[in-house]
Amino acid sequence: MPLSKIQTTTGTAEPGQLGRTLIHEHVLIGYPGWELDARAPKFKRNDAMIRAVDQMHELQSHGVETFVDPCPMDFGRDPVFLAELSQKSGMRIICTTGAYFEAEGNTYTFRHMPMEELVEIYIQEIEQGINDTGIKAGAVKIATGAHKVSDYERKLVTAGARAAKATGVPVISHTQEATCGHDQIDIVTGEGCPPEQLVVGHSDGTTDFDYQKSLADRGAFVGFDRFGISLFQPDEVRIANIIKMIEAGHLERVLMSHDSIVCWLGRPFPYASSFEAMLEMLPNWRSNHIFKEILPKMRAAGVSDEQIQTILVKNPARLFSRGLQ
Numbered sequence: 001m002p003l004s005k006i007q008t009t010t011g012t013a014e015p016g017q018l019g020r021t022l023i024h025e026h027v028l029i030g031y032p033g034w035e036l037d038a039r040a041p042k043f044k045r046n047d048a049m050i051r052a053v054d055q056m057h058e059l060q061s062h063g064v065e066t067f068v069d070p071c072p073m074d075f076g077r078d079p080v081f082l083a084e085l086s087q088k089s090g091m092r093i094i095c096t097t098g099a100y101f102e103a104e105g106n107t108y109t110f111r112h113m114p115m116e117e118l119v120e121i122y123i124q125e126i127e128q129g130i131n132d133t134g135i136k137a138g139a140v141k142i143a144t145g146a147h148k149v150s151d152y153e154r155k156l157v158t159a160g161a162r163a164a165k166a167t168g169v170p171v172i173s174h175t176q177e178a179t180c181g182h183d184q185i186d187i188v189t190g191e192g193c194p195p196e197q198l199v200v201g202h203s204d205g206t207t208d209f210d211y212q213k214s215l216a217d218r219g220a221f222v223g224f225d226r227f228g229i230s231l232f233q234p235d236e237v238r239i240a241n242i243i244k245m246i247e248a249g250h251l252e253r254v255l256m257s258h259d260s261i262v263c264w265l266g267r268p269f270p271y272a273s274s275f276e277a278m279l280e281m282l283p284n285w286r287s288n289h290i291f292k293e294i295l296p297k298m299r300a301a302g303v304s305d306e307q308i309q310t311i312l313v314k315n316p317a318r319l320f321s322r323g324l325q
């Protein structure tokens with residue numbers, strides 16, 4: 001039976017309480033096996049917590065009330081860390097169930113598990129909590145690779161859609177190279193979820209506005225959620241295409257975020273040999289970048305405060321309430 005409230009790492013919330021929301025950011029992430037890398041800098045939990053609390057306070061100074069961390073369960077997810085961070089900072093934090101795409105996740109266990117059991121595990125993490133923490137997932141993460149959905153990914157995405165259908169939580173996706181968004185919509189709606197329960201993530205990894213519009217035409221949310229990652233696309237393209245979305249009547253389909261990371265567990269191969277080097281390479285890839293640099297540019301280009309409010313407050317609330325009872 002669908003839930004009646006949004007699940008956070010520290011309790012529940014009503015859609016109207018979310019406020020200004022970053023829909024796709026990360027506190028901790030690490031590739032499967034990161035802890036086996038004896039040459040990587042050691043993970044210092046206390047230092048990471050201090051850094052994370054500072055970042056949450058900085059975001060609160062920009063009016064952010066809710067931080068969604070759709071870390072896949074096989075990508076360094078740490079719900080206890082997130083719940084503690086939420087308590088220490090006062091930031092509302094939402095975590096997810098669901099696994100990463102084949103090339104970067106691909107656990108032996110999930111590869112060989114029947115889909116029905118995967119669905120049960122996802123639902124258990126949403127309804128009862130993750131392992132024995134009692135901390136509940138508030139959304140499902142799905143992920144696909146570039147250009148083609150593999151059999152492994154199809155199984156996991158379908159399981160995720162079924163869990164979302166059963167519980168009403170939203171589906172937050174990862175796409176590679178801004179491809180396969182339509183496959184994700186096909187699978188998620190094919191399992192009975194309304195398209196508005198899905199955000200097709202990382203759809204800003206292309207200049208192709210027609211692709212982005214075609215996702216919105218089908219009713220899904222379109223994630224412009226990698227602001228600051230100039231490696232994949234300049235922010236100017238992201239801003240220009242959001243304005244085109246608004247002009248095309250799709251303001252209510254736009255979500256904005258950074259896909260930022262507070263602390264990378266292990267080393268971020270193949271992008272850089274250390275997380276610090278990666279941050280140096282991408283100076284704007286910070287969770288406050290939208291507020292400091294992007295919103296002023298959008299306002300200067302004619303986007304109104306009311307439209308910004310729709311993107312940062314109303315749209316996330318709609319995504320999170322669409323499946324609730």
Ligand SMILES: [Zn+2]
Pocket residue numbers: 024025026070174259
């Ligand atoms: Zn991400």
